[in-house]
Every structure is written in C-alpha cells, then in structure tokens.
Amino acid sequence: MSFEHILYDIKARVATITLHRPEKRNALNGAMVAELQTAFKQAEEDTAVKVIVLKGSGEAFCAGADLEYLQQLQKNTRAENLADSRELMRLMQQIYYHEKVVIAQVEGHAIAGGCGLVTLCDLSYAVPEAKLGYTEVKIGFIPALVSVFLVRKIGEGRAKDLLLTGRLIPAAKAEEYGLLNQVVPAAEIAAYVAGIADDLCNGASANSLKVTKKLIAGILDQPLEEALEQAAQMNADTREHIDCQRGIKAFLAREKMSW
Incomplete structure (x- = not known):
C-alpha cells in the first residue's frame, strides 16, 4: 500500500515507519494519523514483521500538530473535535498495545504530539541534539491523552514537571527521567537501533x-x-x-x- 505522509519499509523482519513531511517538520494532521493507524495495523498482521522502528524524515522527529490542522480544530463542532480526539486515542492505544515491539529512533526534536509518540514506544533512543517536551499548555491546550501514558512511564512527579511547565528538555534529561532508554550520537544511532532490532528479531x-x-x-x-x-x-x-x-x-x- 502506498502512503502520502509516511514511508513504510520492511527489511530483515523489521518494519520501518517514517513520518515523511520534512517540509512541515513531520507535523501531525488527520491524514497522517489515519496513515499511521493503517501502517501499524499492517505491521501487526504481517507475520514477516517482528519489530517496528518509528522515525522521522529530515531534521525533526515530529513537531506536534500541523498549524493548518490546529486552525481547523477551532472551526470544528464539539462532536467533530471529540471524534478527532478519539482517532488520536485509537492510534495511541494501537501503538501502546501493539503485539510487536515498537522502537522510536529520534533524530530531531520531538514536541507535543511528537513527544507523545515517543512516550508510547516500548524502547526509545535519541541523538544528543534532540529536545523533547509537551508544549500544549503554552497555547492554551492540554496534553490530555498522552498524560495517561506518561504518568505510567515516568511517574506523577516528573510528568507534572513536564506537562505543567511545557518546557523542552535535552535528550540527556529525557533519558534521566526515563522517557528515553539511551542517548546515542547522531553518527551511530541508525546502526545502534538496527542492532537492537536485530537482537530482538534473532534473540x-x-x-x-x-x-x-x-x-x-x-x-x-x-x-x-x-x-x-x-x-x-x-x-x-x-x-x-x-x-x-x-x-x-x-x-x-x-x-x-x-x-
């Protein structure tokens, strides 16, 4: 199946799903969410896939919600906004409960919804230059859905620190908080994640x-x-x-x- 906003590739039992809107810093919109749902479903049903790697094209992992998407949300009825929220909820559940191991390969900033995607992955690795954070409160929004998973992952205290302040933290701090498993130099991260995936596939x-x-x-x-x-x-x-x-x-x- 061909996609417009993501890339999907399988090699050596590893499915790589790449957010592919580099000109928009891989920002999320309704179409991308729908394509991600399809790709993760496809990977789950494919017996040739054992591990999934989620990454981004270009300089960013994911900058959160697309500006045009945010503008549209202001025009939606409550029913439309609830339906849209539930689609994002379904994607989050799909990744969190996925039968295959999902690894985030973060080679750029992961902000708001982008950081939410990292939160959902089973294992997450990032380059030192990456910054991560949930900036929703700074635009009058709330990190509602991701909070459910973030508290589970790093605990209430640290979740409050990140969600209430909306601050961006460097990858090293994200590792300290338990949001990332490890920080890996940019020149090494692709090979490092590939090695982790290979170990899971064969070990x-x-x-x-x-x-x-x-x-x-x-x-x-x-x-x-x-x-x-x-x-x-x-x-x-x-x-x-x-x-x-x-x-x-x-x-x-x-x-x-x-x-």
Whole structure:
C-alpha cells in the first residue's frame, strides 16, 4: 500500500515507519494519523514483521500538530473535535498495545504530539541534539491523552514537571527521567537501533515478546492479587507454547536457538 505522509519499509523482519513531511517538520494532521493507524495495523498482521522502528524524515522527529490542522480544530463542532480526539486515542492505544515491539529512533526534536509518540514506544533512543517536551499548555491546550501514558512511564512527579511547565528538555534529561532508554550520537544511532532490532528479531521468541508486553501493560490496571493471578495464568499458557518448548529444549541441549 502506498502512503502520502509516511514511508513504510520492511527489511530483515523489521518494519520501518517514517513520518515523511520534512517540509512541515513531520507535523501531525488527520491524514497522517489515519496513515499511521493503517501502517501499524499492517505491521501487526504481517507475520514477516517482528519489530517496528518509528522515525522521522529530515531534521525533526515530529513537531506536534500541523498549524493548518490546529486552525481547523477551532472551526470544528464539539462532536467533530471529540471524534478527532478519539482517532488520536485509537492510534495511541494501537501503538501502546501493539503485539510487536515498537522502537522510536529520534533524530530531531520531538514536541507535543511528537513527544507523545515517543512516550508510547516500548524502547526509545535519541541523538544528543534532540529536545523533547509537551508544549500544549503554552497555547492554551492540554496534553490530555498522552498524560495517561506518561504518568505510567515516568511517574506523577516528573510528568507534572513536564506537562505543567511545557518546557523542552535535552535528550540527556529525557533519558534521566526515563522517557528515553539511551542517548546515542547522531553518527551511530541508525546502526545502534538496527542492532537492537536485530537482537530482538534473532534473540527472542515472538510469542514471548508479545506476552511480556501484554503482561507489563496490564499490571497497573489491576490490584496486586489480580495482577499476580493473571501473571500465573500467562506463565502457564506460555509454558505450553511451541516457542517455549523449543527454547528450553535448545537451552538444555546447549544449542543456539534461532528465532
């Protein structure tokens, strides 16, 4: 399938989704959100894909909402704005609950909705020059949807710091806060992320990655006892899966497992 606002490519079981509006600093609009939904769905259904890398074209990762898009929102009815918000909500849920591991490769600034995309990814790596932040309060808006995921990721205190001040922070501070996994020099980040993706593709069971993501996502939604019971059930289910049986057999035989 061809896209207008993103690029989609598969190589060595890694699907790369690239925000591709460099002249607009990869700003989000309704059309791009719809294309991202389609691309992530396509990657989830494709058995040839095991890992997804999300990145941006040009100098920015994503500058947030497109100016023309913001202007249109002012003309919308409440019903239209609610419907539009729910489309963005569905994209966020889609990325957060995706069955495949999603890695953000941040080679430029990630602002507002762009930083929201980074928040949703399972693993995130950025160049030192990148700045990240949620600037919505500075234009009278609120970072409503992303707040649900950000509090989970970095805790209430740090989330308040970023969401209430709207300040941009350097990549090193974002790493300190837990928003990024690591800061990597610009000359090395592509190879570094490719290495992480390759390790996931060849060093881990697809089923184990999927179930581990589901386990982590559900932990905070339940009381401790219910979370533990669900974990026990998933543990038992996984033991019966062919991936686990093959992996244990190879381990006991001291053979290298090829996933």
